Amino acid sequence: MTRSADQEYITTAIGKKYRVEKSSDFEYVTTAIGEECFLFGVDVFAHEWTDTRKCIRVHDPLYGQPYTMNIYEITVDGTVYRFAAGEFSNNVWGFWLPTNRVRPDGRDSARIPPDESNAPHTKGQEKRSS
Known part of the structure; x- marks a missing residue:
C-alpha cells in the first residue's frame, strides 16, 4: 500500500496498481449467489x-x-454504469453502487458521462473472472 498526494494505492499479488476510492462514496445494495444480479435494469x-x-x-x-x-x-445500450463488486466466497458476490446516485445536476451518478468513463479504453483491460 502506498500513498501519494493524499491518494492511497494498493498493489495486487500480480502487480496491478489500484487507486483506493472513498468507501463512503458507495453503498451496499445486494448479495448475489451464482451469476445473476440485476442492477440498472439488466443482469x-x-x-x-x-x-x-x-x-x-x-x-x-x-x-x-x-x-x-x-x-x-x-x-x-450505449450508457456506461459504474458499480463495485467482488466475491465474499465462491460464487457469493457483493455489490455496491455510488452513494449519492442523484447528483446536484439531476443525473444518476451510477450512469457515467462519456468523458468520465473508462469504457472507450477497454482494450487490454481485464474482463471480470468467473
Whole structure:
C-alpha cells in the first residue's frame, strides 16, 4: 500500500496498481449467489465488466469481515454504469453502487458521462473472472 498526494494505492499479488476510492462514496445494495444480479435494469453478469483500476474497502454486511472490492463499469445500450463488486466466497458476490446516485445536476451518478468513463479504453483491460 502506498500513498501519494493524499491518494492511497494498493498493489495486487500480480502487480496491478489500484487507486483506493472513498468507501463512503458507495453503498451496499445486494448479495448475489451464482451469476445473476440485476442492477440498472439488466443482469450485470450478462455484460462485459471493464476494470477501472480503482477499488473500495468495505465490510461484509452480514459478518463484518473486511474486503477490497474492485470498481467496474458496464455499457448498456450505449450508457456506461459504474458499480463495485467482488466475491465474499465462491460464487457469493457483493455489490455496491455510488452513494449519492442523484447528483446536484439531476443525473444518476451510477450512469457515467462519456468523458468520465473508462469504457472507450477497454482494450487490454481485464474482463471480470468467473
